[in-house]
Amino acid sequence: MKKIVQKIICGLNLLILTVGIFSFPVFGSHHFESEMAQKYPAFDLTDLFVFDSQTKGFTTFIMDTNPQTGKDGKAAFAENGVYSFHISPERENYDKGFTITVYLKGGKMIFGKLDGSNEAVGAKGSKIGEVTVGEEGTLPNGMRVWSGAARDLFLGNAEGIIKYLNNLTAGSLDWNVWKPGNDYFATFNSSIIVVEVPNSMLPKNIWVYASSAVYHIDKWEQVNRLANPLMTHLFMYQHPMDVAEHVAHRPDSDMTRKAAVTSGMLRALVLDGTVKNPVGYADSAATRLLPDLIPFEVGTKAAYTFEKINGRSPKDDGMDTVLSIFMGKKVTDYANTFDRHPSEFPYVIKVKSQ
Numbered sequence: 457m458k459k460i461v462q463k464i465i466c467g468l469n470l471l472i473l474t475v476g477i478f479s480f481p482v483f484g485s486h487h488f489e490s491e492m493a494q495k496y497p498a499f500d501l502t503d504l505f506v507f508d509s510q511t512k513g514f515t516t517f518i519m520d521t522n523p524q525t526g527k528d529g530k531a532a533f534a535e536n537g538v539y540s541f542h543i544s545p546e547r548e549n550y551d552k553g554f555t556i557t558v559y560l561k562g563g564k565m566i567f568g569k570l571d572g573s574n575e576a577v578g579a580k581g582s583k584i585g586e587v588t589v590g591e592e593g594t595l596p597n598g599m600r601v602w603s604g605a606a607r608d609l610f611l612g613n614a615e616g617i618i619k620y621l622n623n624l625t626a627g628s629l630d631w632n633v634w635k636p637g638n639d640y641f642a643t644f645n646s647s648i649i650v651v652e653v654p655n656s657m658l659p660k661n662i663w664v665y666a667s668s669a670v671y672h673i674d675k676w677e678q679v680n681r682l683a684n685p686l687m688t689h690l691f692m693y694q695h696p697m698d699v700a701e702h703v704a705h706r707p708d709s710d711m712t713r714k715a716a717v718t719s720g721m722l723r724a725l726v727l728d729g730t731v732k733n734p735v736g737y738a739d740s741a742a743t744r745l746l747p748d749l750i751p752f753e754v755g756t757k758a759a760y761t762f763e764k765i766n767g768r769s770p771k772d773d774g775m776d777t778v779l780s781i782f783m784g785k786k787v788t789d790y791a792n793t794f795d796r797h798p799s800e801f802p803y804v805i806k807v808k809s810q
Contacts, residue, residue: 608646664751665681
């Protein structure tokens with residue numbers, strides 16, 4: 457049986473694992489799943505959160521980037537690109553809504569706004585305001601913002617998911633592979649962008665995704681795109697070409713990858729035997745997750761659970777949720793270290809400069 461060495465990178469750590477007859481990247485929500493993300497780690501998006509702010513009348517959007525962020529307190533953003541929050545009032549009409557753009561210039565984060573939630577890759581729109589990286593600030597339109605280095609918000613049992621997918625490919629399921637449930641991300645840091653938006657600026661219902669882009673050689677190229685956690689590393693783990701297509705394109709092409717999303721899930725459902733109609737369930741779960749967007753009813757409490765997806769708070773266990781959707785029943789990865797998720801703005805534990 458042919459063996460392939462798969463590198464899994466985060467920060468300065470390099471974990472080399474020998475797996476079965478295929479190679480799959482596994483690292484948190486989204487990490488280094490494309491050549492562009494490996495080439496431009498500052499624009500490697502790893503997580504997205506959308507939830508009701510502690511401040512009444514506001515909604516918070518958080519984007520985690522660059523899993524190579526160090527422990528010296530310095531954010532690891534870069535100036536040659538743009539980070540974007542895409543906010544649509546409809547699930548399938550991306551000409552509507554707006555995009556909040558964020559880009560670095562001379563130590564300051566510039567915040568902009570684009571009409572439409574699916575505008576050209578690299579577009580920055582009109583400038584709203586700017587705030588020094590590492591400092592909190594309020595922009596002229598009332599948005600409150602922060603960017604900087606902070607403890608990674610994701611909870612995840614990386615060792616468990618590697619063993620789980622390896623076993624799944626070999627035709628077996630054993631949930632004991634998740635124990636003892638070490639949270640691999642508990643000591644890692646990310647470069648994080650936080651934007652708290654007045655609800656008066658938002659439609660009642662929104663569908664959200666994040667993207668990043670760089671000016672590469674002679675044109676703008678999308679580096680990454682994400683919404684639901686583990687969409688590429690779990691649901692498309694046997695389909696590297698679909699993973700590449702997913703991160704390089706926008707949600708309007710997502711339904712072409714429905715078969716890639718259902719195949720691994722269907723295999724797990726059949727092996728587990730709990731769900732009576734695995735084909736029907738896999739199709740319904742894929743329809744629930746695609747297009748890959750996070751829905752949120754503005755002004756309500758966020759809940760990212762097996763039963764309900766309405767936004768996603770850092771205090772929601774995203775990995776448990778998507779594993780449960782994948783299995784068709786509630787399960788856990790046993791990595792539940794909620795020790796870095798404060799309730800107050802900017803909702804992160806900042807890394808102090810050394």
